[in-house]
Amino acid sequence: MALNADRTPGRVDRSSAGAYSLPIVTETQLQPAPDETEHAGRLRRAQGVAAAAGVDALLVSPGADLAYLTGYDAIALERLTCLVLPAVGPARLVVPALEGPAAQASPVADLGIEVVTWQETDDPYALTAGLLPADATTMAVDDRMWAVKALALAAAAPHVRQLAAGPVLRELRMRKSAAEVAALRAAGAAIDRVHARMGEWLRPGRTEREVGRDIAAAIVAEGHDRTDFVIVASGPNAASPHAELSDKTIEAGEPVVVDIGGTAAGYCSDSTRTYVTGGAAPAEFMAYYAVLLQAQQAQCAAVRPGVSAQEIDAVGRDIITTAGHGEQFLHRTGHGIGRETHEEPYIVAGNTVPMEAGMAFSIEPGIYQAGSHGARIEDIVVVTGDGAERLNTTSRELTRLDAR
Numbered sequence: 001m002a003l004n005a006d007r008t009p010g011r012v013d014r015s016s017a018g019a020y021s022l023p024i025v026t027e028t029q030l031q032p033a034p035d036e037t038e039h040a041g042r043l044r045r046a047q048g049v050a051a052a053a054g055v056d057a058l059l060v061s062p063g064a065d066l067a068y069l070t071g072y073d074a075i076a077l078e079r080l081t082c083l084v085l086p087a088v089g090p091a092r093l094v095v096p097a098l099e100g101p102a103a104q105a106s107p108v109a110d111l112g113i114e115v116v117t118w119q120e121t122d123d124p125y126a127l128t129a130g131l132l133p134a135d136a137t138t139m140a141v142d143d144r145m146w147a148v149k150a151l152a153l154a155a156a157a158p159h160v161r162q163l164a165a166g167p168v169l170r171e172l173r174m175r176k177s178a179a180e181v182a183a184l185r186a187a188g189a190a191i192d193r194v195h196a197r198m199g200e201w202l203r204p205g206r207t208e209r210e211v212g213r214d215i216a217a218a219i220v221a222e223g224h225d226r227t228d229f230v231i232v233a234s235g236p237n238a239a240s241p242h243a244e245l246s247d248k249t250i251e252a253g254e255p256v257v258v259d260i261g262g263t264a265a266g267y268c269s270d271s272t273r274t275y276v277t278g279g280a281a282p283a284e285f286m287a288y289y290a291v292l293l294q295a296q297q298a299q300c301a302a303v304r305p306g307v308s309a310q311e312i313d314a315v316g317r318d319i320i321t322t323a324g325h326g327e328q329f330l331h332r333t334g335h336g337i338g339r340e341t342h343e344e345p346y347i348v349a350g351n352t353v354p355m356e357a358g359m360a361f362s363i364e365p366g367i368y369q370a371g372s373h374g375a376r377i378e379d380i381v382v383v384t385g386d387g388a389e390r391l392n393t394t395s396r397e398l399t400r401l402d403a404r
């Protein structure tokens with residue numbers, strides 16, 4: 001099939017694999033058909049989007065894409081496991097023989113996907129290439145497929161052009177179903193419970209690492225299956241948006257940025273609050289924190305269907321820039337969230353994707369004053385029919401924790 005090489009007007013392809021663009025998928029195409037399970041609907045829609053993009057088959061290895069499409073949440077290992085989903089025709093799942101029982105026990109069996117096993121001395125790449133449609137000219141591999149596997153698949157099917165599947169699968173994954181929104185809401189409530197307990201751990205004299213260890217345990221205790229990341233950035237460390245936990249001691253009156261997240265039932269949480277403990281924060285910090293709070297509030301209020309991702313970014317950036325802190329807002333406003341902490345849509349200048357009900361992403365402006373301190377406020381929001389729902393609801397004011 002011919003590749004659609006034209007860029008659809010009004011869409012900016014910000015993925016690294018921007019080799020092709022897609023027609024906009026309408027909401028009706030995404031509605032489940034009667035009697036169809038959620039995974040069956042996703043497989044059908046993925047086939048439809050692949051066909052529209054001129055992709056003859058999607059090849060999906062273990063990871064968020066495979067779990068999303070089939071419910072088979074396998075760990076990526078060196079042996080090849082790969083879903084072969086042709087644009088037209090039945091799906092098959094290639095798995096090492098020793099993983100066969102696990103695959104059969106997963107939702108894959110109920111979806112009618114044939115499980116094709118390979119033995120230790122077989123060539124799984126030749127096997128997989130043999131499952132491509134006979135006339136295939138284009139295959140798309142999932143964005144996270146290990147390079148060694150993608151290269152081996154390319155070698156096994158030398159006449160089939162290889163693309164990244166991200167542009168196809170993001171059309172599905174960035175529009176969350178009601179069940180996915182419910183899962184994100186539960187994860188958001190769990191991370192809010194951790195923030196609500198911050199006074200138990202955060203106080204002067206403790207190190208960031210000590211506080212981080214307690215938070216990591218609480219992320220699991222409050223309902224996540226695992227902790228994904230913990231940032232506790234105090235004083236000058238908070239001027240780096242992705243600061244690593246350090247052995248620095250938290251001082252009285254130092255602002256502390258706490259950005260934490262975990263995964264609950266396959267869906268991620270991610271929320272940032274800024275705290276001060278054991279004293280008052282510096283006056284210049286309080287002045288820009290008020291600006292940040294106003295910007296974050298305005299951005300959340302701006303979210304509704306039809307508004308573009310870059311417009312949401314601009315709403316907050318304008319407020320922060322007008323107040324003289326534009327150069328200290330170092331990063332985009334936010335990222336989509338779902339099975340992965342960072343996924344489409346990205347809330348950044350240049351991204352004209354219009355908001356639709358079901359899109360979920362972070363609103364997390366920050367102001368970073370190198371050498372002194374920094375602040376960030378982050379909520380996950382979901383676009384509704386006429387606005388947005390915030391999935392994080394703890395206070396966004398600078399929270400003063402009394403040292404005990």
Ligand code: ZN
Pocket residue numbers: 242
């Ligand atoms: Zn981040």
Ligand code: ZN
Pocket residue numbers: 259260261270271272364378
């Ligand atoms: Zn975060």
Ligand code: ZN
Pocket residue numbers: 270335362364378
């Ligand atoms: Zn985030």
